[in-house]
Amino acid sequence: MNLVRAELERLGARRFVQLMLVLLVLAFGVTAATTLASSHRPTDVEVFEAQRDAAVARGELERTHQLCLDRQRGIVVGDDVQEYLPDDCSEIDPALMERAPVTSDFLTGVFTFAEEAEPLLYFLIGFLALFGFLVGASYIGADLNSGGVVNLLLWRPRRMTVLGTKLGTLLGGMTLLSVAASAAYLGTFWLIGRFAGRPGRLDGEFWGSLGVTWGRGLLLVLVLTAIGFAVATLGRHTSAALGTVAGYLVVWELGARLVMEILDVLKVDRYMLSSYVAAWLNGRVEFWDYQPCLNPSAASCTGLYTVTWQSSLVLLLGLTGALTVAAFVAFRRRDLM
Numbered sequence: 001m002n003l004v005r006a007e008l009e010r011l012g013a014r015r016f017v018q019l020m021l022v023l024l025v026l027a028f029g030v031t032a033a034t035t036l037a038s039s040h041r042p043t044d045v046e047v048f049e050a051q052r053d054a055a056v057a058r059g060e061l062e063r064t065h066q067l068c069l070d071r072q073r074g075i076v077v078g079d080d081v082q083e084y085l086p087d088d089c090s091e092i093d094p095a096l097m098e099r100a101p102v103t104s105d106f107l108t109g110v111f112t113f114a115e116e117a118e119p120l121l122y123f124l125i126g127f128l129a130l131f132g133f134l135v136g137a138s139y140i141g142a143d144l145n146s147g148g149v150v151n152l153l154l155w156r157p158r159r160m161t162v163l164g165t166k167l168g169t170l171l172g173g174m175t176l177l178s179v180a181a182s183a184a185y186l187g188t189f190w191l192i193g194r195f196a197g198r199p200g201r202l203d204g205e206f207w208g209s210l211g212v213t214w215g216r217g218l219l220l221v222l223v224l225t226a227i228g229f230a231v232a233t234l235g236r237h238t239s240a241a242l243g244t245v246a247g248y249l250v251v252w253e254l255g256a257r258l259v260m261e262i263l264d265v266l267k268v269d270r271y272m273l274s275s276y277v278a279a280w281l282n283g284r285v286e287f288w289d290y291q292p293c294l295n296p297s298a299a300s301c302t303g304l305y306t307v308t309w310q311s312s313l314v315l316l317l318g319l320t321g322a323l324t325v326a327a328f329v330a331f332r333r334r335d336l337m
Contacts, residue, residue, distance in 0.1 A: 003162070007169040016138050020131050024181065027127060031120075032188050039111035039197040050106035057101035061094045068092060104200060113193030114200025117186065117210055124185050125217030125281070132174045132225030133241070139170055140229050141238030163331050167229055167324070174225050178218050216281050216309075223320050230320070233327035248273075266291050267305055273315075280312035 068089035090096055104112035193199045231241040253272055260268045269275045269287045279285040289303045
């Protein structure tokens with residue numbers, strides 16, 4: 001019997017996997033049903049009024065920016081102007097804004113797929129990442145704890161082959177599930193936008209950005225799946241992976257962060273794994289540290305710092321690789337009886 005086929009059957013037959021699949025479908029169903037119930041197809045009058053309001057809002061932004069420029073040139077002077085305009089007019093420059101007011105901002109009770117697809121995709125990524133970590137940890141942890149791996153080694157007495165097949169089957173299964181779930185999930189909300197809302201502007205830039213986010217999310221799902229598998233292998237139990245994550249969050253992300261802030265450590269967020277996960281998904285994340293600005297002798301301060309996707313990728317792959325190698329080494333040397 002083929003080892004990969006046997007592992008696929010074992011993975012699909014696990015009750016925990018089946019339960020997580022049911023929860024996945026329920027979560028998606030509730031989200032889609034809620035969206036459908038709270039949305040309607042806008043009338044021509046609603047669209048016209050929303051377009052008009054968006055144009056007015058963009059015009060107001062341009063007027064405010066021009067007023068700021070006029071103040072800098074000395075054309076406009078007044079205390080009322082000084083109160084709400086920033087010193088740097090680029091902060092309110094509409095051309096430099098990440099997003100200008102659009103029609104969907106002024107439509108009430110209307111689901112616009114182009115505007116909501118990315119937040120919905122982040123929800124999907126989060127659920128699949130949790131799914132992958134829990135399934136990866138339970139898949140190997142339960143077998144190690146129950147003696148299932150020992151029975152498998154009697155049939156195929158090659159430890160590295162068996163463990164590698166388990167990990168490969170797990171990652172392959174998660175990839176197929178992620179692709180299928182993403183297609184069904186985004187396809188459902190596209191249909192809602194098409195027939196019970198507005199599709200929005202679905203151009204090449206939109207699909208390209210959504211595709212990049214999905215690709216980053218898929219890699220994160222596989223990374224967390226492999227980490228759950230590796231930690232459970234090292235601890236020989238599913239609870240080892242769960243305890244490790246809980247301990248990291250409580251001791252480091254909460255406890256150590258609090259201690260470092262009390263001690264005035266600079267750039268605390270760069271020591272947190274969550275910062276690199278966020279930077280990987282978003283491309284980059286900017287943080288502000290007020291400590292450099294507290295020094296009265298400093299002529300200027302640079303409290304803004306950035307975590308990029310490049311450093312995040314190196315860290316995530318390095319951590320995953322180190323844990324996976326350690327798991328294989330431990331599995332090879334360990335007494336499984």
